[in-house]
Amino acid sequence: MALDPSHTQTPHLGLFVSGLCKSYGPVQVLADASFEVRPGEVVALLGENGAGKSTVSNIIAGSTKPDAGSITWRGKPYSPASPAAAIDAGVGMIHQELKLLPDLSVAENVYVGRLPMRGGRIDRAAMNARASAQLKRLGLDVSPDRKVRTLRIAAQQQVEIAKALTLNAELLIFDEPTAALGSEETELLFQQIRKLKAEGMSFIYISHRLDEIAEIADRVVVMRDGRIVARHERADIPVRTVVEQMVGRSVERMFPPLSEPGSETLLEVENLSSPERSFQNVSFSVRTGEILGIAGLIGAGRTELVRAIAGADPISSGSVRVAGKP
Structure with missing residues (x-):
């Protein structure tokens, strides 16, 4: 599906994805994917497992190379050779699978690979203070010296998010960021997203929690079988409509009747x-x-x-x- 020109508004100022394709052997996982992310907005990327969302995200984040297609970022051709190159260009990604180092401290994980230095040594006081400030913004009150392995999964997810927020990225890709978060932690995350949006940061937001989309997204892109099958200029779409577009058929029942459990x-x-x-x-x-x-x-x-x-x-x-x- 080629990008409809009616959906293109100043793509040179943000991210412009055109005709991305990717295959692994005989299996095509991405076919002619085209969409844009404008400055200061959240675009929800929706689809079932295997729809191609992660492949698109990994290409944008520099961890996968496309077979065809192109990307423009901030008015220039963009083809990151690695996640580090993407980060240097102002694009970061928070993966659904946690990528923390369990035996390092919270602060060390937040600033891993870019530890603040002073006089040739790690400036731990500055590192801990900055990490603590980011964590408190997300509502996580833990010591920056604490080892990550001692944290619960929800707290570890917040450390991942704090790490991304310190990258000074202009585009962040969130892959299921609230999967391990409760309602309070989710609302704190949304507050930060809204604040960063107001500062001009853009987001690609992937989630299976469809009730979140209307609350946090500006626009919606729906994928199925590696292709973009729908675009919505508003996020307050009926969940039933989105689900039918994701699965490609009418959904008579959101949840089919369950059989009675056995007696054993x-x-x-x-x-x-x-x-x-x-x-x-x-x-x-x-x-x-x-x-x-x-x-x-x-x-x-x-x-x-x-x-x-x-x-x-x-x-x-x-x-x-x-x-x-x-």
């Missing part, structure tokens, strides 16, 4: 407790063919509970039985 108990958790007291005396059972939801705020112990059940973390008391066996 498959998983039994009884009085399970954590040594760190992140959860205490938790008991529940799951039947065959059943979906059990575990809900709670960030820090409630949900992740720690399922890690303990899966054997990734120790337990201090209680038991787990699968099909009646410990």
